[in-house]
Amino acid sequence: MTYEKSITAFEEAYRVIPGGVDSPVRAFKGVEGTPPFIQRGEGGYIYDIDGNCYIDFVQSWGPLIFGHCDVEIENAVIEAVKKGLSFGAPTLSETALASEIVSLFDTIDKVRFVSSGTEAVMSAIRLARGFTRRDTIVKFAGCYHGHSDSLLVQAGSGLATFGTPSSPGVPADLTQHTLLATYNDISIVEQCFIDAKGEIACVIIEPIAGNMGLVPASEAFLQSLRKICDEHGALLIFDEVMSGFRASLKGSQGISSVVPDMMTWGKVIGAGMPVGAFGARAEIMAYLSPEGPVYQAGTLSGNPVAMAAGLASLQKLKANPDIFATLEKRAKRLMEGFQKAADALDIPMVTEVRGSMFGLFFSATPVTNFTQAQQNDTKRFAKFHKGMLDRGVYLACSSYEAGFISTATTDEMIEKAIEMATETLKEIKN
Ligand SMILES: *Cc1c(COP(=O)(O)O)cnc(C)c1O
DSSP states (O other): OOOHHHHHHHHHHHHHSGGGOSSGGGGOTTSSSOOOOEEEEEBTEEEETTSOEEEESSGGGTTOTTOBTOHHHHHHHHHHHHHOSOOSSOOHHHHHHHHHHHTTOTTOOEEEEESSHHHHHHHHHHHHHHHHTOOEEEEETTOOOOSOGGGOEEOOSSSSOBOEESSTTSOHHHHTTEEEEOTTOHHHHHHHHHHTTTTEEEEEEOSEEOSSSSEEOOHHHHHHHHHHHHHHTOEEEEEOTTTBTTTBTTGGGGTOOOOOSEEEEOGGGGBTBSOEEEEEOHHHHTTBTTTSSBOOOOTTTTOHHHHHHHHHHHHHHHHOTTHHHHHHHHHHHHHHHHHHHHHHTTOOOEEEEETTEEEEEOOSSOOOSHHHHTTSOHHHHHHHHHHHHHTTEEOOSSTTSOEEOOTTOOHHHHHHHHHHHHHHHHHTOO
16 A cells, blocks of 8 residues: 555645644554545545545544444435524524433433533533532543543542643643542542542543543442442543443443433534533533523534534434444454454454444453553554554554444455454564
8 A cells, every 4th residue: 555645645734733633643653654644435434545445443533333424414414504504593403412312311301512522521520510519520540531621630649649730731720629540440439539528529430431442441340439429429420422322322321230420422422523412410400501600601512513413323323223233243253353363373462342342452461441551562553553554444543542333334344354454463473
């Protein structure tokens, strides 16, 4: 494969856009080579400007559960576009999409739409703080909740310690209210609740973490979180921007019995358009302006074109309840194929599947938290990624990202990807 046009395009982008990209992971810093510039997608494939074709296991980082250019979603968007791009006034499509979401969850009475996952989580945290009249929040190392200030936190010196900013530009004063705990380890959370007794507004978690590779929380851990939040009057927030309508129709709640107080969504609910949402029971949502005192707003929130895409996508998912079983079967087949190839070559690999999400680490031991994830062989992953790309398989360009199967990812594509992985693993064995 040649990437000549993409290489030139990247250089040109570099001149006018920092790092040549509008979101850092796209720059391929975690792997070898330059990012292909994408011209178009079709079903389970994407095509770059050099004319290369790839089986797409990124799906725009999750949103495209029906693949590229799904006809029904496309038609819904076109119909909406013809009526006008935005009004900044109420439209019926917002109520329709909100109703679809609310009808799936017993404890979610109302949702508000925003334009990104970052905004959804940022607003949910503000609401949790406003509702509980407390400032401190607990998050987990390795979970990503968008790039708002109080969530850009890394571990300080101790374990259950106050977080320090993970980026210049974030005042330490803001992250002081964010406690950092260890995924799948309730003892650290317990320590947080002792250290900050009566001050913790909420615990926020990706119940199926997809931003340190795919690392699900155990059922026992989620239950312990539920219990400790109840004991201390703190809210439990499930950030399901990635896993919502991806791991199952109900996200984590299709797999686990643990019910959160608040939820956030993004990605699939916009089907590729910029949409985020957060929801909770009526009592909590009543604190949000204009009903209540917690301010939150957005000029393009509930944008009719984005709502149309999300609505078409969610209605299709609800009308075809078998989708997730089919997707999970394919994802499992893919990971079993990779695993078998790696095992045959004595290359240490662990894999994970949740619905249409999959993940792999070049690691000899299971991964249940971020520290373990960081032990993965990133150099081997970079070589694997490059080998797969050269063979027409587009995987997420970092060993800390999940992969995605869409309904347009056929069994043939899965078999082809396994064949290419087997070749690539042989090539990179040493
Ligand atoms: C992608 C993601 C976000 C941020 O969403 P954006 O739309 O990129 O702002 C937040 N939380 C989780 C779990 C995500 O996967």
